[in-house]
Every structure is written in structure tokens, then in C-alpha cells.
Amino acid sequence: MHELAPRIAAYLRGRLPQAAEIEVFDVERIHGGASRETYRLRLRYREDSQPIERRLILRRDPPGSLIETDRAIEFAAYRAFRDTTVPVPEALWLEDDPSHLDYPFFVMEELSGFDASPSNILLPPYAAHHEKLAQQKWSILGAIALADPEKLGLVGIMKPIAPADAWRRELDHWTGVIDEDELAPQPIIRAAIRYLRRNPPPAPARLHVVHGDYRTGNFLYDKEGCVRGILDWEMAHLGDPLEDLAWSLNRVWCWARDGRVGGLTSKEHAIRIWEASSGLRADPEALRWWELFSSVKGQAIWISSGCEYQNGKNKDPVLALSGWWLMNAQDRAALETLGKLG
């Protein structure tokens, strides 16, 4: 039995006072998201004499993580998009008190039986459904852009900002991460940051919900080519919807290594799907700004992951791999956006 199982069961007894015979079993740590430890588990109990069994996901703050994020924002995003056209699992309990499981955590429903792997999506049977998956992937992103954060109750939980300042807040944040964590000078990304500050993008007409990490690898899909759940809202915030679109187009997500964005379709087609779904226009110059920003943000994350590993705060080898595997690719992406890749 996993050492967390009895502790989770004890916690859930407090959360489900009407339940009897609560059992937690099959607790297993899985890879999922960059900033939290993710566990899959099963919950069984009786309610009104009826047996109930649920598959759950528990996301716990780790001692060191790839990205420092606010779990309340991620939890609120799942709740906000429940029962909308954006498929998400049901968020169940948010717990800030570390006494239960040593660190804060939240629990949500598991959408089981689906895949999220960015490499498996390139293989049969999924490879036959790439256009269908692309259509859904960027339509859903358009739906997120179309959503009203006020009506979703997200303004306040997510910090509002003047639309004209959205770019600066994001750029300042990720530049700060690089300043804090870089282990070696980054001449390409520093040049990109200077360029972005000299050439700010136009302001969006209003604030939108930005998922923050919308890419192949962060959604669940099935064998018929249907997107079944959008995951990893840990970097969600209010801002410019082009930020999400640009991030989804980032060159480092070209998993098939053939230029298809997210391993699925052409960049132009993805943009057309997003425009049709959101009703917004992806101004090419503004999108280019956000694409370059995506390289800064990506590099900040790879730098931060390498720093976490080097400092020994987190020994997950995926942090070292992120730094080694993606930093140079991200530099090349930045150069390409700037028209400087030889």
C-alpha cells in the first residue's frame, strides 16, 4: 500500500462526512504537469448503503518544482470551465493546510482511459486523426479566448491588469525567472527580451483567460481522435489571447520534427481554426511578438528546471532533460522568429 493512501483516506473522511467505509487504494504517482506531484488513486465508500467508487487525481505541491504557481488558480480554472465547451475534469477539493499530506494539494476527477502523450499521438491509431485533433485542439483554445473571465468568476482569483499592460507583466515575470535562475549567459534570449521591450504589441480589446501552457501533451485524447480533457492550468492568468495561440505554435512542440505545430497540422491551418472559433483575428505582427515571447517564456522554464536540478531541490531527471533537450531548440526558435536563423 502506498504510504499516502491512509492519509488521503483520513482527509476524505473529513470531506465526506456522509460517507461510510471510505477506502483509498491503487495510489500511484504519475507524470503530469510541471509544477506538482501528481497521483492517481481510487476512492471507494458507501453512501446511503450504496457502494460508490471514483477514480481521482491528487496534485500535491512538491518541495521543488519546474514552475512556481498558485494551486488556487489552477483549481479555480478547472471549476470555471466545468460545464462549458472546454472539456475539463471536475475539481473536487482544494486543501491549503499542509498538515494532511505534508504539502498543500487539490483533488479532482480522473478522466481515465485516454492518452496525453505528445509522442504517442504521432503513432497509430492516433496518427490517422491528426486533422480532427487539430480542429478540436485549436477550436477549444478559441473557446477559451472567447470566454468572459468576469462571468466565469475568475477575475480576482486571477489578477486583473490593464489590457495594454498584459504583455509587460508577462515579460517582466519571465525575465525575472531568467534573472534569478540562469546558470549561464543567454545572449539570444537577452537579445529577444530587448527586442520585445523596444517593439511592444498592440493591446487586446479586453482581458481574456490565458491557459498558459496550451500544447500537445497537456490535453487528453482518445483513439477516435476526440479531445477529452484540457489539463495543466497551473499557469493560467488573465491577458492577451495571442499568448496562448503563440505558445501552442511554439517550435519546440513540433514533436514530429517536420514543422507541423503540436505534431498535428500546419501553423497557418491552426491559426485559421483558432480565428474561426474565437472570432478574433491573429494580427501577424502581434502574433509574431507573442511567438518571440513564447521563446523567452519557454527558455525561462527550461532554465528554471535546470537550476532546480542543479541545486538538488528536485532530482526528477525530466528537469535535467528539459534543460538539455529544449534550451538550444528554444534558442533556434527565437532566432527563427527574429529572422536570424542561418
Next chain:
Amino acid sequence: MKPEIPKVLEILAGTLLFDVAPHVSPSYRQSSVGVTALLLGIVREEWDRAAARRIEENSALRALFRDAVRAVSDTDLRRRLEAAAASSEASLLVSELERANDALRALLIELHAHVEQQTSPAAREVENAIWLELSASTERRRLSLAPF
């Protein structure tokens, strides 16, 4: 060293990936073993070229600084560029080459930011040379398995 280091790393990575990982549970640890195998593969690719690419790059940066001095108006920066251009490798240990590379690339950032502010044709030439070197630097570091 025999057997050769790349061969040892190749075999170790293959053993982890195909012999060890399938028998490891839970899935989180299994995928960590797979990631470790990928890391060994990257070390194998990097091991042979580690010193060569740093020596090549440090030499290219010193040459760039030598040419760039004429476009630099700031006297302190010019002095440091001249000193860096005249420097040479203190050791061929990869760690020492890396230390020198970090210092040279930090100075490159300063030079780049400086010439961006200048309007002279000489500054534009230096800026173009910097972009060419930055592009070349990504070719030197390119990994065969990288997505881009």
C-alpha cells in the same frame, strides 16, 4: 579509455530503456528510467564534441570582439573587449573552457546591447556579425534528437 565512452553510454542507455524500464513500477519510476536513458544518450552525443565546440566558439567570440572594438564608443567596454580578444584558453579542461565561454558570452550580451544603440554603419556590421555567431552557436549545440 576502452571500451570507448560513447559505446559504454550507448549500451547503458539501451539496457535501461529496453531491459530495465519494462520491469520497473510504478509508471512514474518507469518513465524516470526512460528519461535517464535519454540523458545518457545526450551525454554520449555531447562527450566527443564538448571541448571542440567550446574551443571553436571561444575563438570565434575573441575574433568577433577584435573586429568589434572599432564600433564601440564606450571606453570601459572597449577595454574589456580588447582584453577578452587578447585572451587565450588557460586550460583545455571542459570545465575551464566552459568558464571562459560563460565570460565571453556575458561580454557578448553587453556588446550586442551596446551596438543596438549605435547608428553607425560599423555598428550595423558588428550587429550582423553577432547574429551570425549566435546562429552558428545553436548549430554547435544542436542535438540529433531535438525537436527543432
